[in-house]
Amino acid sequence: MEIVEIFVEYPSGMTITDRASFSRDADQVYPSERLQAVLRDFSITEAPPAVSAAIDGVNVQLDARTDGNFSVGVPIVVPNDEAAGDRKPVRLGKAWSKDQRQQFGRFCHALTVASLAGFVGYWHSTSSWTAAAILNEAALAAIIVLTFIVGMDSMNGE
Amino acid sequence: MGFGVVALVLTAAICAYGVHMSNLGRKADRERRHPRVPR
Numbered sequence: 430m431e432i433v434e435i436f437v438e439y440p441s442g443m444t445i446t447d448r449a450s451f452s453r454d455a456d457q458v459y460p461s462e463r464l465q466a467v468l469r470d471f472s473i474t475e476a477p478p479a480v481s482a483a484i485d486g487v488n489v490q491l492d493a494r495t496d497g498n499f500s501v502g503v504p505i506v507v508p509n510d511e512a513a514g515d516r517k518p519v520r521l522g523k524a525w526s527k528d529q530r531q532q533f534g535r536f537c538h539a540l541t542v543a544s545l546a547g548f549v550g551y552w553h554s555t556s557s558w559t560a561a562a563i564l565n566e567a568a569l570a571a572i573i574v575l576t577f578i579v580g581m582d583s584m585n586g587e
Numbered sequence: 588m589g590f591g592v593v594a595l596v597l598t599a600a601i602c603a604y605g606v607h608m609s610n611l612g613r614k615a616d617r618e619r620r621h622p623r624v625p626r
Contacts, residue, residue, distance in 0.1 A: 438620050479620065488619075525612035533605045540598060561589050568591030572598045579602040583609050 434483045435460060435491070435499075437468065440476050451484060451501075458482050458491055458499040465497045530583050537580030544572040 430450045435458060437445040445467065450459040460468070468478070480491040480499055491499035525533065548569040555562045 440621070444620075522608065524615040525608045527612070527616065530609045530612055533609065537602065537605065540601075544594075544598075565589045565591030568589070568595040571595055575602055576598060579606060583605060 431484075433458065435464070436481050436483075436488075437464075437478045438481075439471070439478045443471075443475070449482065449499075451482070456501045457494075458501065460497070460499070468497075534580040534582075534584030537576040537583060540576040541573055541580060544569050544576065548573060 430452055432448050433451040435447050435449040437447075445464070447461060447464045449461065449464070451457075452459070471478075477493070480493065481488050482491055482499075482501070483489075484501065490502035492502045494500055548566065551562075551566055551569065555566075
């Protein structure tokens with residue numbers, strides 16, 4: 430028996446992540462009693478979920494069995510954008526994961542704080558408000574707003 | 588061009604790249620959850 434991560438995703442958007450036991454010999458995944466009870470309850474009002482598990486670093490589809498357990502199906506292959514017919518002229522790096530988006534949001538907010546400090550420091554150190562000084566302050570203010578909004582958008586808690 | 592404008596241009600470029608890659612990531616996640624081709 431091994432412990433694997435199991436993901437239950439409903440079409441409504443609700444996602445449940447839990448740990449389950451995986452028997453390599455039987456090729457089956459046994460969810461916890463608690464998860465089975467939750468799935469039974471949700472089956473009354475929700476459409477059947479897509480269930481997958483991370484086994485040996487590969488996401489595999491799980492097929493529901495009548496006894497409440499799951500049999501291991503085929504690995505889930507995520508088609509890339511080109512295969513889906515969505516060609517982009519510029520493609521720099523792979524699509525970001527949720528964690529990468531979170532980190533980018535934090536980075537943006539670090540820039541926000543740095544710009545805010547620069548804005549205040551510049552303001553207090555400026556004695557004569559020339560056009561260049563005003564332009565710099567305006568640019569810093571724009572950076573503060575831009576990085577804050579982009580950062581919040583990037584970590585929207587999905 | 589002053590320091591502020593240079594910083595603004597750099598930040599705008601970083602943000603544009605980040606937004607683009609974040610959207611690609613969200614799209615890939617959606618595609619993984621609800622594939623257009625039934626599994």
